[in-house]
Amino acid sequence: MHQPRLSPRSPAPDRREALKSRHRRAIVDAASALMTERGDTGFTVDQLAERADVSRRTVFNHFKSLDDIVLEAFGTMLDAIVDGIEANLAAVPAEGPHGMFDGLAAAIRRTDLVAPITRLRQLVGPEGHEPAPPSRAALYERAINDVGARLAAMMMRRHPGADPLVVDLMCGAIISGGAVTVQHWERITGGVDSAESRRVWVELLDRMIALNRDGYGSAGPASP
Amino acid sequence: MHQPRLSPRSPAPDRREALKSRHRRAIVDAASALMTERGDTGFTVDQLAERADVSRRTVFNHFKSLDDIVLEAFGTMLDAIVDGIEANLAAVPAEGPHGMFDGLAAAIRRTDLVAPITRLRQLVGPEGHEPAPPSRAALYERAINDVGARLAAMMMRRHPGADPLVVDLMCGAIISGGAVTVQHWERITGGVDSAESRRVWVELLDRMIALNRDGYGSAGPASP
């Protein structure tokens, strides 16, 4: 069932709509609260329903699955990532045939991706669970895909004449690349913030951006 | 539909019951608030529903009529009257064949009936509406009857072996007599509190009690 996100400034037309919206909001807010308190997404439907003050059946009347709720609860966090990138896009004018990509790349260089992506990975799969169980990995994957989709929507708004396929692929690649880069950066530096670890981040990010800019055609090892 | 009064100390067994109780309570509380604010019972169902945050249909799902709600809202006030009488009953031991009546009479002499009955009449029918419209008069009548019923219930608890018919008649007579006495007292004194007006009250109350104690057989004018 299609659930449009309700704008806070458009009150529901009647009491039924209001109740429905209120319950949906309460469920998402409860999920956020439980994630914040526990530091992970491993709460049960019963705990969520109790916290939201609805029945567990009602939870599934509003959402298809627990993962859907968690993703919705991630919404604010994911929006913050995209909002940060968008703010930096405005600061850097992009020109020339690669303007869209170069502008995006410049904005990403200026945006803190480490903190939110690290936070996301912690919530979805706590330390010591490498590799994450398939269900947790799938949730993380969906969250990253969601950021890509939101980034694409934002880029389409800024470049209305752009090819939607290209924008979708580009944004998906950039965000997935960002996530992989964070992962490598953590392996190399242990996730510790320092002048050296920031240098490593810039290097890895530049490589990721360059590979995405120029393509992977010559990405393999040199032929003998 | 029978609606048992829910004790605050017995939470509803499930969410449906809880919701039902919550809405019923909200309706009664809203009626109390509106009566207090307006100084009368002349609010509309729409105003009540809005204040209680339910639909006007829901109001009639819980109560048969607006008057039923008003009476329910009077509950605290009416209970206070009976509680006051009961407290004074405990202070005066009643002995002898007329012990029950004499004890009740003594307690009533020590209880302030003027304030609550005056308050009740003001809420039900504001000044300048004498005689009150039939509908308002009916509401007042039901409220007075309700006090009588509560008083009878309390007296039965204190005198388990008493004849229920006698107790019902006695309590109804005493309370109705009290209301009539307040009315006469107001006509004579204008409702003003003073040493003289209190003397008049005691005189009228004594006459009412004596008539009820001894019956109305010789109540008419003396034969020539």
Place this chain on the structure above:
DNA sequence: TGCACTCAGTGCGTCGTTGCACTGAGTGCA
């Protein structure tokens, strides 16, 4: 006195919530 209006109260159908019993996946343990 008839008309227009307000408001209490109602019947009926829809909607969202809820209770309950159930299935199946995943997990831990003997």
Place this chain on the structure above:
DNA sequence: TGCACTCAGTGCAACGACGCACTGAGTGCA
């Protein structure tokens, strides 16, 4: 490896709230 348990998710029916159109009583006015 089989069993018992937990938990996500589901189908179904009942319940309470709600929306809506309606009726009738009461009221004020020309």
